[in-house]
Amino acid sequence: xxxxxxxAAFQATWPAAEYADAGGFRVGCGLGGGGxxxxxxxxxxxxxxxxxxxxxxxxxxxxxxxxxxxxxxxxLIAALKARAFVRExxxxxxxxxxxVLTDSPVPMLSAFTIWPPLAIQREIWSAxxxxxxxxxxxERVSDPHISIMGRVEDxxxxxxxxxxxxxxxxxxxxxxxxxxxxxxxxxxxxxxxAFWAADRGAERLALAVTRANVNALALYERMGFQEVAGYTxxxxxxxxA
Numbered sequence: 001x002x003x004x005x006x007x008a009a010f011q012a013t014w015p016a017a018e019y020a021d022a023g024g025f026r027v028g029c030g031l032g033g034g035g036x037x038x039x040x041x042x043x044x045x046x047x048x049x050x051x052x053x054x055x056x057x058x059x060x061x062x063x064x065x066x067x068x069x070x071x072x073x074x075x076l077i078a079a080l081k082a083r084a085f086v087r088e089x090x091x092x093x094x095x096x097x098x099x100v101l102t103d104s105p106v107p108m109l110s111a112f113t114i115w116p117p118l119a120i121q122r123e124i125w126s127a128x129x130x131x132x133x134x135x136x137x138x139e140r141v142s143d144p145h146i147s148i149m150g151r152v153e154d155x156x157x158x159x160x161x162x163x164x165x166x167x168x169x170x171x172x173x174x175x176x177x178x179x180x181x182x183x184x185x186x187x188x189x190x191x192x193x194a195f196w197a198a199d200r201g202a203e204r205l206a207l208a209v210t211r212a213n214v215n216a217l218a219l220y221e222r223m224g225f226q227e228v229a230g231y232t233x234x235x236x237x238x239x240x241a
Contacts, residue, residue, distance in 0.1 A: 001070045001229040005168050006095065006206060011041075013163035013170040015140050020057050023050030025067075027057040032133035035089065035233050036208075039068040042076055051079065064235050071230040085234035092217065094225040095206040098169070101194035101223070110151055111192035117147040121159035128175035138173070144200050148193050150176065150185040158185040162193040169197030171207045174216075186219060 001007050016028030016037040024046025030038030040054040055065040067085065069076050114121070117135075125135060138145065143165045150158035158176035162169055171193050176185045194205050207225070209216045 001072070001093070001231070003228065005166055006093070006204075006228065009163075009165035009168035009170050009206065010093070010208075012143055012165040013141060013145070014137055014172050015142075017136075017140065022053035022057055023047055025050055025054040027054050029061045030063065030133075031136065033137045034134050035066060035235075036068065037137055038063050039066045039233060041068050042073060046076070051083075066233055066235040068231055069234055071232065077232075077234070080234040083236070085236050088233040088235055090211045090232045091208050091230065092211055092227050093206060093208050093229040093231070094220050095168075095204050095228050096223065096225045098194045098198045098202055098205050101191045101205060102198050106188055106191050106195065111188045112149045112151070113146045113192060113196050114149050115146050117159065117161075118149065118156070120156045121147055121149055124156070124159045124175050124177055125173060127178075130173050130175060134173065146193075146196055148189045148196075150189040150192075152180055152183045152185055155180065157183065158189055160186075160189045160193065162196060164197055164200045164202045167201065167203040169193065169200070169202035169205050171205065174207070186216070187223060190220075190223065 014036055017031045018029040020027050022040065024042055024044045025040040026043045027040040028037045058065040067076070067080055069080065122135060138161050141163045143163050145161065145163035148160040148162060149156060157180040160174040161172045171190060174186060174189065197205055207220070209220065211217070
């Protein structure tokens, strides 16, 4: 991903608990917060020794050796495949100009910005697999950040997290109550996030979604989001061999 502003926001709005450099890689200590914060990412030219050092950092932190590799990094993909790292969770990064989502107001009482998140929001996150360790990532963000709560029929129906880094806002952890899906909740939360981000100077709204989540991809495409990058994790559960 050559977009330096988006790449900076990608990391700053969903940060690891700790980082360490291994030559041309930056390795995150995620404390159980998921792959994005528990992986190594290339930051520049790297060597064989750097690969070994990155794996060693993972092992020292008690994490699976894992690399987040953008789709255009053919050299690193080939090196990891040659070492029997396996491909996991292909993901797309999408973005949209904030102005596209703020051309008309969000329907009254359908979405709110709240910090800290309410207990019901945390319950929805947990039910969707975003438990305490992933929620702790939100607490680590130093840039402006907020939770988005969606409502339908007088019920809390969804939750999301948004943060702004420079001109880019990113939305993470988008979850809706399974019994209240296909009611426009996610779309209204996204637009509420855009209004919040615009007030903080953001020009673009971005998110990451797995390619397997075809329903979410279809929704974001209908809203006008465009794919701007893709990445995949490469992992070896048994460690380095």
